[in-house]
Amino acid sequence: MKILSMSTATSDLSVAIRQDGQLTFAKMEKNQRNHSVDLDPLIEEGLKETGLTLKAIDRFAVAIGPGSYTGLRVGLTTAKMLASILGKDLVGVSTLKALALNCAGRNALVVAALDARNQNFFAGAYRGQEAVIEDGHYALGDLLDQIQALPDQEVIFTGSDFTKYADAIKEGLAGKQVTFAEGDDNLLQAGQVALLAEKAAPIDPDQAVPNYLRRTQAEYDWQKKTGQAFEADSAYVEEV
Amino acid sequence: MNKEKDIRILAFESSCDETSTSVVKNGSEIESLVVATQIKSHARFGGVVPEVASRHHIEVITQITKEALAEAKVTWDDIDAIAVTHGPGLVGALLIGINAAKAASMATGLPLIGVDHIMGHITAAQLVDKIEYPAMALQVSGGHTEIVLMKDPTHFEIVGDTRDDAAGEAYDKIGRVLGVNYPAGKTIDQWAHQGKDTFNFPRAMIDEDNYDFSFSGLKSAFINTCHHADQIGEKLDKYDLAASFQAAVVDVLAAKTIRAIKQYQPKTFIMGGGVAANLGLRERMDQEIAALANPPKVILPPLKLCGDNAAMIGAAAYNQYLEGDFADLRLDADPSMELPYAADYK
Numbered sequence: 207m208k209i210l211s212m213s214t215a216t217s218d219l220s221v222a223i224r225q226d227g228q229l230t231f232a233k234m235e236k237n238q239r240n241h242s243v244d245l246d247p248l249i250e251e252g253l254k255e256t257g258l259t260l261k262a263i264d265r266f267a268v269a270i271g272p273g274s275y276t277g278l279r280v281g282l283t284t285a286k287m288l289a290s291i292l293g294k295d296l297v298g299v300s301t302l303k304a305l306a307l308n309c310a311g312r313n314a315l316v317v318a319a320l321d322a323r324n325q326n327f328f329a330g331a332y333r334g335q336e337a338v339i340e341d342g343h344y345a346l347g348d349l350l351d352q353i354q355a356l357p358d359q360e361v362i363f364t365g366s367d368f369t370k371y372a373d374a375i376k377e378g379l380a381g382k383q384v385t386f387a388e389g390d391d392n393l394l395q396a397g398q399v400a401l402l403a404e405k406a407a408p409i410d411p412d413q414a415v416p417n418y419l420r421r422t423q424a425e426y427d428w429q430k431k432t433g434q435a436f437e438a439d440s441a442y443v444e445e446v
Numbered sequence: 447m448n449k450e451k452d453i454r455i456l457a458f459e460s461s462c463d464e465t466s467t468s469v470v471k472n473g474s475e476i477e478s479l480v481v482a483t484q485i486k487s488h489a490r491f492g493g494v495v496p497e498v499a500s501r502h503h504i505e506v507i508t509q510i511t512k513e514a515l516a517e518a519k520v521t522w523d524d525i526d527a528i529a530v531t532h533g534p535g536l537v538g539a540l541l542i543g544i545n546a547a548k549a550a551s552m553a554t555g556l557p558l559i560g561v562d563h564i565m566g567h568i569t570a571a572q573l574v575d576k577i578e579y580p581a582m583a584l585q586v587s588g589g590h591t592e593i594v595l596m597k598d599p600t601h602f603e604i605v606g607d608t609r610d611d612a613a614g615e616a617y618d619k620i621g622r623v624l625g626v627n628y629p630a631g632k633t634i635d636q637w638a639h640q641g642k643d644t645f646n647f648p649r650a651m652i653d654e655d656n657y658d659f660s661f662s663g664l665k666s667a668f669i670n671t672c673h674h675a676d677q678i679g680e681k682l683d684k685y686d687l688a689a690s691f692q693a694a695v696v697d698v699l700a701a702k703t704i705r706a707i708k709q710y711q712p713k714t715f716i717m718g719g720g721v722a723a724n725l726g727l728r729e730r731m732d733q734e735i736a737a738l739a740n741p742p743k744v745i746l747p748p749l750k751l752c753g754d755n756a757a758m759i760g761a762a763a764y765n766q767y768l769e770g771d772f773a774d775l776r777l778d779a780d781p782s783m784e785l786p787y788a789a790d791y792k
Contacts, residue, residue: 246775287549442487
């Protein structure tokens, strides 16, 4: 199986190709903000380097969330159009599960967390590939309480710059051994997305949307003001 | 023309709150047009919320691409190029169409064309009738109020522009004061036809020696009139208020546009954008142009082509196709893209 994977969920853009269980291309452009401009050329570079065409790809995989809202849409729009037009599989992989895989060999609880500002994180905790705290939007204090209640002694954090939270995290997890992932282990990599995509079930491109894990502030404000329940997103869009 | 091969363009438009796809043949014939509107969603907030708009665009993009091909009864093999609006508009919203179009271009190997949204709106006229150049357009919407001179199918210049609010924006803002739901234009237009111009709101810049507009003073005068009446417990007639507001808008748009037509002597006059659907404005422009000594041919696109739609993008893209004006896979959104100003712009 040939998998082309992409990650645009964080500030690091990456594309990977995995052929029959082997990673044959992986490239990351770190700390850049213009994924929409650089993604397609990077895909073309990967195809050129592996001698593949898009038509030869069996499965398009993407980090589907959480992450930067605009970034997620750049990756998913691209992946779902490719899958839809070429009639191939589309697979969405949890951004946090892919991040956690960076540290999976270390026999510890891995907490993958993306800084969502104001002491909030998009986070999930994994033992290997098993989610023990579901992907969600958590206040740091609540997240630490949940981790502290788990039996795991060793905890690794990955996915963000935790420098300014390090003291609060160590205090909240007193008694546990806390470390922070370094270098590329702290970055979302398309290679991990491709690896997880191998065994994941494909999703329908027409139904696929990013897993934002948060509605917009405007929607929460509207709900607070009107007391009304949200309808399905599709109920708000009409073909005319 | 019949001997030459037909050129089919599949176009995407997602610059604001409509996601649209279309197949256009030879820049003039709509073979399919799909428009998914988010009006019901943004009505909750009283205006377009950019993040919500982007979220809706990505929900429907693959589905409406398939529908555009199916409705036109063609496959990708019948398509010659892919076109997309790349600005101006909401950046996150534009990016959905752009990334969809680029992915489609990679998947099919078809050339990619980036289209200016405003040139698209104006070129919608090409779907109705042949445009003779030089042509002139009055482009009025929630985001723009411009008089545009078109020297040929791909060279457009602004000769008049709004200094502050767009005309459509002013409609939405006074609509809020009258308790009319967003978008307010249609209701205000209907009320205006049932009332009289009794309030004499200001006609800003109407006598100035340029083709520019200003609507913020009118908006303030309107709001002050309503607030003052509220304070003294007086109830104003909403039909007369609407008629007075609309008369002020239409007076200035018509006066300046007619003066520009007299100076530049275009062979075709086009009215485009959401506010071009306004009946008061249509009636007035028809009347004034008919009274000219040497009237240009007038093209008023039907209502469906006045709002945001991908067919207009397919029409404009065809003109660029003929000139070999193609984009590459690095095509990016340009949210504040502007047409150039004419050399004699005052």
